[in-house]
Amino acid sequence: MPGLSCPGCSRAMRSLALARAPLASISIDLCDDCQAIWFDATESQQLTPGAVIQLFRAIGSSQATQREAYPALLPCPRCTTPLSFTQDLQHTTRFTYYRCRYGHGRFTPFVQFLREKNFIRALDPKELERLRAVVTTVRCVSCGAPVPLERSAVCPYCGAPVMLLDPDAVQHALDRLDAAEMKRIAPQPMSGDALIAIANVERELAKSRRDFETESGVDLLKVGLHALRVLL
Numbered sequence: 001m002p003g004l005s006c007p008g009c010s011r012a013m014r015s016l017a018l019a020r021a022p023l024a025s026i027s028i029d030l031c032d033d034c035q036a037i038w039f040d041a042t043e044s045q046q047l048t049p050g051a052v053i054q055l056f057r058a059i060g061s062s063q064a065t066q067r068e069a070y071p072a073l074l075p076c077p078r079c080t081t082p083l084s085f086t087q088d089l090q091h092t093t094r095f096t097y098y099r100c101r102y103g104h105g106r107f108t109p110f111v112q113f114l115r116e117k118n119f120i121r122a123l124d125p126k127e128l129e130r131l132r133a134v135v136t137t138v139r140c141v142s143c144g145a146p147v148p149l150e151r152s153a154v155c156p157y158c159g160a161p162v163m164l165l166d167p168d169a170v171q172h173a174l175d176r177l178d179a180a181e182m183k184r185i186a187p188q189p190m191s192g193d194a195l196i197a198i199a200n201v202e203r204e205l206a207k208s209r210r211d212f213e214t215e216s217g218v219d220l221l222k223v224g225l226h227a228l229r230v231l232l
């Protein structure tokens with residue numbers, strides 16, 4: 001069966017089977033080029049912690065071969081009705097996605113999925129200070145624009161804060177895995193120190209800075225995913 005067509009680029013999406021409680025599995029569709037996931041109906045709420053980690057890994061290893069901006073109208077892969085841009089709030093976390101008004105599902109950019117699951121978060125002032133010592137410009141995780149750190153910690157184009165992958169959040173998700181999944185994934189224990197995220201940035205940049213530089217500055221999400229690859 002060919003994959004659903006991607007709302008962003010209209011090419012076939014790639015299917016990924018994920019574990020679902022208690023025994024069944026669900027298959028979600030993702031597009032590497034658009035760096036986004038299509039969830040049918042309520043699929044995103046049914047993800048087990050193991051499935052979230054599986055998806056997180058898929059995001060970490062996803063490579064875009066051609067990256068284009070989304071078109072003005074994104075058609076629902078089920079009914080072709082244009083998806084509605086939706087802003088959501090969960091506790092204090094804001095995230096966005098594109099939703100079919102007939103309930104067929106939603107198209108969620110990777111970054112928004114990571115926000116929704118609290119894997120990435122804004123930096124606190126202390127972390128920002130440390131980051132400024134090693135990086136002058138970062139790439140906005142939401143829109144890709146350059147964010148000059150000496151002036152602000154907010155993207156001048158879309159208003160998104162400078163965000164980092166939060167290893168504590170990843171650890172937290174791992175902790176919620178059941179014993180069997182825990183064994184299968186075999187995570188390394190990590191320090192609970194909140195500053196480990198920054199330590200990762202410093203260490204990874206010192207090792208291979210060139211890998212993370214884009215024309216818009218350093219891609220902190222890429223640095224974080226790279227640092228956590230050993231863990232996942």
Ligand SMILES: [Zn+2]
Pocket residue numbers: 006007008009010011031032033034035
């Ligand atoms: Zn696409």
Ligand SMILES: [Zn+2]
Pocket residue numbers: 076077078079080081100101102103104105
């Ligand atoms: Zn639809």
Ligand SMILES: [Zn+2]
Pocket residue numbers: 140141142143144145155156157158159160
């Ligand atoms: Zn931005």
